[in-house]
Amino acid sequence: MDGCCLKRTSHDPEICLSYVGMLVEHFNPYVRYGACMALGIACSGSGYKEAVAVIEPLLQAKENFVRQGAVIALSFILIQQTEGSCPNVVEFRKQITKMVSEKGEDSLVKFGSVVAQGILDAGGRxxxxxxxxxxxxxDISAAIGMMLFLQYWYWHTMTNFISLAMRPTAVIALNKDLKMPKMQFKTSVKPALYAYPPPVEPKKKDEGERVETAVLSISNKKKQRRLQTMFDMRGDGFEDFGDLIPSSSSKKEEERKPVQPQDLIPSLQNPARVVRLQLKTLSLSENSRHVPIKPLNFGGVVIMKDTCPMNFEELVPSHQEATTDSPTDGKVIEERKPHAAFEIDLNEH
Known part of the structure; x- marks a missing residue:
């Protein structure tokens, strides 16, 4: 539980790295495993690039359990990170996907990769x-959950206790009646730094390399004869056949793509998904009638004080469908409904 102690005594990931960084290169594989897990816990959710650089070499370690600990520790650090905030997360996702699908990979590494994928995408990200x-x-319950999770090597079901250490990244503004008023939040963080990762596209079938068909010399002679016959019949020269050949300028125009505008920073509607990076610059929109009782950068549920209690207050409907900030191409994605209740008699099975 060194990672929990480092998390408690220091808010700076750099100090945690100075304590544990040297142990990652220890000759004893058990010390290396413990060091990378402690570093992952201490820097969890931070996307700290120096910690990622220290742990990444352990992905190529000889010991399978060290590699297992490395993928789990990296998932702790890279949770809710995007390509804009931490470019390493893209390659890491590809690497653990490859570890899971490879037939010759060790079962310990496969299990660690599956757990790492679950941590990266926990709670719908x-x-x-x-x-x-x-x-x-x-948070005592979170520390206990992390401690029990680390016993997964003894019993795989212990991995479920990691949910005690997870916290929703959202801001929910409530009024004095504990209802959600319609309001907007502002942040200076670009969407590329907190947006959901793009959906995984299915692999396309390889059609194979196209082999050029052999052209006989007699075929070229026949083609030349046909062109000569057409030339003799028209008598206008080969210039009339120029429109059959696409010009290079038209190809360039087709290849040109419209210039994408810079990422706009949209306002967030209450309730909003707000990651740790956004909390630092989160504020209310201008001319807002509501004032937070506690600072907005705390996140979570925030009680608002209404400065215009006599005016009508518009509320967020309780049956409002959940929305995401990921592109859907104009398609409405409905939330799946839970299964209906049913009874089962175990004596019949």
Missing amino acids: NVTISLRQRAGHV
Whole structure:
């Protein structure tokens, strides 16, 4: 539980790295495994690039359990990170997908890769790993959940306890009646730094390399004869056949793509998905009638004070469908409904 202690005593990932970084190169594989897990817990959810650079070499370690610990530790650090905030996450996702699908890979590494994928996409990518409460105090239940999760080597079912260490990344504004008023939040963070990753596209079938068909010399002679016959019949020269050949300028025009505008920073509607990076610059929109009781950068549920209680307050409908900030090409994605209740008699089976 060194990682939990480092998380408690220091808010700076750099200090945690100075304590544990040297142990990652220890000759004992068990020490290396413990060091990378401690570093992953201490820097969880931060996307700290120096910590990622220290742990990444362990993905090529000889010991399978060290590689297993490395993929899980990296998933702790890279949770809710995007290509814009931490470019390593794209290659890491490809690497763990390859580890899961490879037939010759060790079962320990495969299990660690599956757990790492689950951590990266936990809660629909709407949660992060945090061992602290919003006020900065240690969250005892989260620390216990992390401790029990680390016993997965003894019993695989222990992995479910990681959910105790996960915290939703959202801001939900409520009024004095505990209802959600319609309001907007502002942030200076570009969408590329917090958006959902693009959906995985299915692999396309390889059609194979196209082999050029052999052209006989007699075929060329016949083609030349046909062109000569057409030339003799028209008598206008070969210039009339120029429109049959596409010009290079038209090809360039087809290849040109419209210039994409810079990423606009949209306003966030209440309730909003707000990751840790956005909390630093989160604020209310101008001329807002609501004032937060506690700072918005705490996140979570925030009670608002209405400065115009006599005016009509528009509320968010309770049956409002969930929305995401990922592109859907104009298609409405309906949330799946839960299964209906049913009874089962175990004596019949």
